[in-house]
Amino acid sequence: YPGSPKRNVDPEVTLLTFLRKNRILLIKVWAVSVGGCGACTVMVSKRDPLSTKIRHFSITACLVPICSLYGAAVTTVEGVGSTNTRLHPVQERIAKSHGTQCWFCTPGMVMSMYTLLRNHQQPSEEQLLEALGGNLCRCTGYRPILAGGRTFCHFLPFIKICTELFAEDEFQPLDPTQELIFPPELLRMAEKPEKQTLTFRGERVTWISPGTLKDLLELKAQHPEAPLISGNTSLGPAMKSQGHFQPVLLSPARIPELSVVSKTSDGLTIGAGCSLAQVKDILAERVSELPEEKTQTYRALLKQLKTLAGPQIRNMASLGGHIISRHCYSDLNPVLAVGNATLNVISEEGTRQIPLNEHFLAGLASADLKPEEILESVYIPHSQKWEFVSAFRQAQCQQNALADVNAGMRVLLREGTDTIEDLSISYGGVGATTISAQKSCQQLVGRPWNELMLEEACRLLLEEVSLPGWAPGGKVEFKRSLVVSFFFKFYLEVLQALKKLAKFLPVSDGHHYPEISDQFLSALEDFPITGPQGVQRYQSVDSRQALQDPVGRPVMHLSGLKHATGEAIFCDDIPTVDRELFMVLVTSTRAHAKIISIDWSEALELPGVVDVVTAEDIPGTNGTEEDKLMAADEVLCVGHIVCAVVAETDVQAKSAAGKIKITYEDLEPVIFTISDAIKHNSFLCPEKKLEQGNVEEAFEKVDQIVEGEVHVGGQEHFYMETQRVLVIPKAEDKELDIYVSTQDPAHVQKTVSSTLNIPINRITCHVKRVGGGFGGKVGRPAVFGALAAVGALKTGRPVRLVLDREDDMLITGGRHPLFGKYKVGFMNNGRIKALDIECFLNGGCMLDDSELVTEFLILKLENAYKIRNLRFRGRACMTHLPSNTAFRGFGFPQGTLITESCITAVAAKCGLPPEKIREKNMYKTVDKTIYKQAFSPETLIRCWNECLDKSSFHSRRRQVEEFNKKNYWKKKGMAIVPMKFSVGFAATSYHQAAALVHIYTDGSVLVTHGGNELGQGIHTKMLQVASRELKIPMSSVHICETSTAMVPNTLATAASVGSDVNGRAVQDACQILLKRLEPIIKKNPEGTWEDWIEAAFEQRISLSATGYFRGYKAFMDWEKGEGDPFPYYVYGAACSEVEIDCLTGAHKKIRADIVMDVCCSLNPAIDIGQVEGSFIQGMGLYTTEELKYSPEGVLYSRGPDEYKIPAIADIPEEFNVSLLPSSQSPPTIYSSKGLGESGMFLGSSVFFAITDAVAAAHRERGIAEDFTVRSPATPEWVRMACADRFTEMIPRDDPKTFKPWSIPIA
């Protein structure tokens, strides 16, 4: 956009909005988040004015203002390649290595990898990992994505991964000469940069980009309040979430002076405009040039830069923006502060220096920039001999997560001695900004660097860096512990460095440094960032199987290539339809209150606002009594939908929603926690109970009894595609077309019908594909569909509703948190004789699926164990939180954690390893479950034995013990868990499916069935079925969408049986058709498929058939406590090994081995993908995913920055999956079992490995075993569980004396 002034670009528009509105970019992340997930990654290319080279770097389009891209070239996934022209090797390899499931993350992954390859044709493994560090995937478990990426690396790992699932030699080579060149026009512009100021004026905001430093300073003097917009990674999120508004924005992007780097003999000056990625390169270069003693501060900064955000953010964020933002979590400011960095500031008045010290960081006016000044550069001095600088950080995850606490520490010792001459310590995360422990440091000057000083330092630091019990962000005791743990690490690091130095000193000078015991050395090492490697094993198809028959082969996801090119279409990709309106929901800010009034007058006056929809506008029923669509007169949780605004645009609807005034009258009681619900007798449904044997009597005869508690936190689905729907009313007969992202279109259809009071046959729901569901799109989409339909009916116009990530997380609920109490009676040899479990789920404010989840939980609670005397009781509590709902595993992952915790408790009491207790109590022969369903555990035992064998469990167990003996501050842990998982629904009517298969006269086949493509590959599997049955290639068969008009009365794609039951329906339809064709084929056996179809048409044979699967019988009689509720079981076992850092709570997943029984896999690539993805999702549930609620019931964790799903660096270093060769014939399609959910629970092996490591620390320290189990095992939990002299030092608060920042709800 050359020329000036610019009126056509709105400074408030981000690159993502611009691309979406102009339909350039098919990225579906419209409303995903602000910079945290990497799904909207694109590549920016710019000519660097100083080096004159073209720089290619990845960024997240959602944070970049379009105005900041003046002179830059942007490459999106569509620009890289397409299925119509030429696929780029990156796209091809991600797709063919099965690195895409739901697709939502794929374009971002492609662009991160593509950018890497533009800079490094043969990247190293480390570079590949770094490049993908800012991209989240919720489906795959990352292993296959890396497998695709690794094919570009110059170093291929020793263990060749995934080679059986794709053929590497089929890949087209990477040819850099085929890449897009930097546009010559932009090159010309960059070579002769304009000096004049560019101005972009939007409706509310003006963007001014001067061409010279002089002009910038002049403008800053004219607009002292205007921020300098550099990377926008700090300003952008603040403007979005906190509503900060700035009418004038000054861009320093075109000022070369701000990118200057100068090296002197005593330090390094880096321009404030350099990106953090550039800073990283500059520092690395300097470190390689200078002696180690001079680069202490640079090394510490580099350490922080490795894990600070993802590469996209580091590419955008500037050093100046980072320092000036003074975020409390800043990773660099503590190091810069202790490293005595100086800020060179400049204004029209001239230049001056400000020390980057505690006064600047505290924002004291006397130590800060003046409004007319800007930061030009930062001077970082070299360190000197006898000076040591270190950096520390601990976050929920190793990478791409804001630190809970970070620190910079520097000590200068008197030459040749251990006497402290100067000491600086700064902490982040423990106050409103970076805090310097100045007083403590002063008091320690002159002290020798020894244990006494350490003790004193910890005491002083805890006094000076004091955190109140109510501190925002919570985790107070953890943070206090980190304050001293980090100092201890620093203490050891300096001792270690002194030991090295001492070697060069005369013996008389060096001998007095305290020794570090070998056992303590492991405290010094940070866990490396690694990516998963491993082997995937599966049974190959019979050599006699026809080559054309795709069943059992690792066929690529049907839409894989379209995923990788961005061509796959989702619900929100449907272009704006004529007169379309956008709906935004208005939700309650109170947990339990009466609605007194809703005043929308101000909202209606805003431009573009068309109407407001409330419960009164619903012509039919407002949901059910237990589950209302919209609050009528009472709200039951924060996030309860009260009304909705419809406006011409999303922006208008959002600003109008903010103007709606709702007055409430608070009601009692207000219940958030399970314990409060129990106290108030607040339940959503009656108790579910199963019992066998005589529990009380058995307890009397056992050697020992243990009682314990288990608390399992909830889980957010975090599907990458948030909830969305488009309702288009038709002109006639009240017909509606609904495009919706759902696992259950028939449920949306039915709900819309009852809400609008029109027959079901007027409503058609269409689902092309869904960007991840995991259970969260079974029930909830019906609510959004119904509300949008009410809006469409009221206005007579199409209505689109797309939840942004914050609202989605706030409104939709997730996995039920659980509280369980157990009493287990056992013999001294570990045989369990009696088990009594009572558990409670936090169901939230409405019934939803809570009763069913409770039933499933109770049915599945015994897992793989035969215990003669059992009592299981469960209830769902009604609380004033958003209603929880279905989630992959449906109660099993939470419930079974109690059972497995009983096992570990018994093991601890018997002094035996948990695996022995598991083995002893596992089902061994054909038997009956607690609900008296007969089954054979043969496959369970095979899985267990194979897992023990494949993981070399026993020898590694010994190695772990050896490691633990030698290391005090790091501990390893191992655990192996067995699994018996029942698939399907406990009701016969839920096991039916239909399909419609048409053969057209050209021989092409269209299949429609009742399942929905959620990324799990159901459509691919259905084509495999059709191809085998009709004996035609998969390429002749097509699936267009799931539509209620094509296949009616469908059931939710859930409970792991989707592919199975729909596969049977497709099979049935194909067999009907083939039967009809048989006479024709017989007559002309040499004919082609096309010949037979032509003949059939001539002979008036119908070429369309409905297939039907009448399903499995399943029932459960809760009165009698018996039934045949499940069609079959999936068995499995997983073994995990972890290492924990007792001082920080960090954990590294070293290895996971999974053996899963799929019997005869329909598609091993897809099935292994399901196993890996669900295992990692389970690992997230049990280790990092933590929902935080305020004492008022407000959910804090509403985005990827506060809620941490596993990232690439969290995956086990070695990750092996074996599909057990078949030995039985389950009654399923081609004997293939459904694997959608089962892997989730196997993720608990990581949890038990962590608790095993903690138990090792307990044993060493003589700490009594605690039988209260808490999931997730976050770094906070691990650190606090590994009690030591440092945790003993920290002050503890009396919980009665303050209101905590957050409350536990399980």
Ligand SMILES: Cc1cc2nc3c(=O)[nH]c(=O)nc-3n(C[C@H](O)[C@H](O)[C@H](O)COP(=O)(O)OP(=O)(O)OC[C@H]3O[C@@H](n4cnc5c(N)ncnc54)[C@H](O)[C@@H]3O)c2cc1C
């Ligand atoms: C997803 C995400 C993850 C993150 N993770 C981390 C993390 O792990 N660790 C961490 O430490 N940080 C993290 N951050 C924060 C990030 O480091 C900062 O947002 C970033 O460094 C700010 O730089 P910017 O150029 O984008 O600033 P901007 O947003 O452009 O500006 C921020 C402020 O700085 C001022 N400013 C900018 N340049 C100058 C100048 N030259 N002179 C005077 N004032 C100036 C502006 O006026 C504005 O007030 C993360 C941010 C995001 C979005």
Ligand code: FES
């Ligand atoms: S494929 Fe990665 S989020 Fe779905």
